[in-house]
Amino acid sequence: MLHLDFHPTGRHFLQIPGPSPVPDRILRAMSLPTIDHRGPEFGSLGRKVLAGLRTVFRTQHPVVVYPSSGTGAWEAALVNTLSPGDHVLMFETGHFASLWAKLAQRLGLQAEVLAWQGTDEHLPAAPGWRRGADAALIEKRLREDTAHHIRAVCVVHNETSTGVTSDIAAVRRAIDAAGHPALLMVDTISGLASADYRHDEWGVDVTVGGSQKGLMLPPGIGFNAVSPKALDAAKRAALPRSYFAWDEIVAMNKDGYWPYTPNTNLLYGLNESLDMLAAEGLPQVFARHRRWAAGVRAAVSAWGLPIQCADPAVYSPVLTGVITPPGVDADALRRLIHERFDLSLGTGLGKVRGRMFRIGHLGDSNDLTLVATIAGCEMGMKLAGIELAGSGVQAVMEHFAEHAAPRPLQQAA
Numbered sequence: 001m002l003h004l005d006f007h008p009t010g011r012h013f014l015q016i017p018g019p020s021p022v023p024d025r026i027l028r029a030m031s032l033p034t035i036d037h038r039g040p041e042f043g044s045l046g047r048k049v050l051a052g053l054r055t056v057f058r059t060q061h062p063v064v065v066y067p068s069s070g071t072g073a074w075e076a077a078l079v080n081t082l083s084p085g086d087h088v089l090m091f092e093t094g095h096f097a098s099l100w101a102k103l104a105q106r107l108g109l110q111a112e113v114l115a116w117q118g119t120d121e122h123l124p125a126a127p128g129w130r131r132g133a134d135a136a137l138i139e140k141r142l143r144e145d146t147a148h149h150i151r152a153v154c155v156v157h158n159e160t161s162t163g164v165t166s167d168i169a170a171v172r173r174a175i176d177a178a179g180h181p182a183l184l185m186v187d188t189i190s191g192l193a194s195a196d197y198r199h200d201e202w203g204v205d206v207t208v209g210g211s212q213k214g215l216m217l218p219p220g221i222g223f224n225a226v227s228p229k230a231l232d233a234a235k236r237a238a239l240p241r242s243y244f245a246w247d248e249i250v251a252m253n254k255d256g257y258w259p260y261t262p263n264t265n266l267l268y269g270l271n272e273s274l275d276m277l278a279a280e281g282l283p284q285v286f287a288r289h290r291r292w293a294a295g296v297r298a299a300v301s302a303w304g305l306p307i308q309c310a311d312p313a314v315y316s317p318v319l320t321g322v323i324t325p326p327g328v329d330a331d332a333l334r335r336l337i338h339e340r341f342d343l344s345l346g347t348g349l350g351k352v353r354g355r356m357f358r359i360g361h362l363g364d365s366n367d368l369t370l371v372a373t374i375a376g377c378e379m380g381m382k383l384a385g386i387e388l389a390g391s392g393v394q395a396v397m398e399h400f401a402e403h404a405a406p407r408p409l410q411q412a413a
């Protein structure tokens, strides 16, 4: 039950990896009056956000915007490009990759799921959920597919259930090395605008994005960035689609409009978010998240707990998965921390439920909100009787003090 008559004092700490805390500036922009979505003002807003999105996706090609959650944009990527019974190759990096595969199956596609083969002492139930997609395994499977039955390779760029990224450029090279014509589809719903991403340079055909994570907006917008090859595939794709069909949307977007009512106020927020990202500069935004992530990892290491991502080359800049000691119910711990300190942490999803929790370091955060987040975790773990090797609070403070932010606050103003 939500007790609307009581609100704790101070800010709630929404340190889940999406929805992320929304900057006040964006909330204020969204509170402006809703306008006529067929009127002249709307067209200029539409043209501006569509151009700004190309910068964020790093593409010269169309970005399609849906009034949908990320899941809708997942579905859109598949129904626009594929036909019933088509074979798609997915890689199980975690819960979200598994959900995308399930969605593909429900649409009548044949989803084949590759997974890392190995054992893991900390997460025996999900050994592959500590690593990124294995490009060599994808290449091997594509080479076997001499008849080119596989129509698409689908990979999650920032696996939000684990805190592991995948090397998308390596997956592209694997597809090219195998000489395979499959489309490359990538989910960067949680990484978009916080983790470096390059739609055109990495040769991605459809990139799936969402609003409520790296883009610092509330939930409710889904994106497809679409390559010319994907637009061409759409001409032959026979899966039924109407609401999600790219053709009408892309045609009307030329003037900044949509065939149906877009989510006007969220687009005000998107416009504000794009302005903020442009003012800071994407390389600076990415560096900021990497720095936060390193501080949070310093804390987890000081606690003596395993970071879920086992490969330092692919640590996520936007969240960190923390594996709790055997016998500790990570969800009970999360609930305790929420009740005592008004701090929300991400739950363990699917195969790792109860075995880990996730710390989000994205959206409207800063050094001190992250120090406080680590303090909340540390107090909660002590209350839960978990023995820690050392102080994460001390470690994160030292990390941030020793690694000054690249831009002093005075200059950023």
Ligand SMILES: *Cc1c(COP(=O)(O)O)cnc(C)c1O
Residues within 6 Å of the ligand: 018, 069, 070, 071, 072, 096, 156, 158, 159, 160, 187, 188, 189, 190, 210, 213, 219
């Ligand atoms: C959040 C998320 C999704 C699902 O998005 P919804 O907006 O919840 O539908 C899919 N993939 C990844 C990687 C995500 O982080």
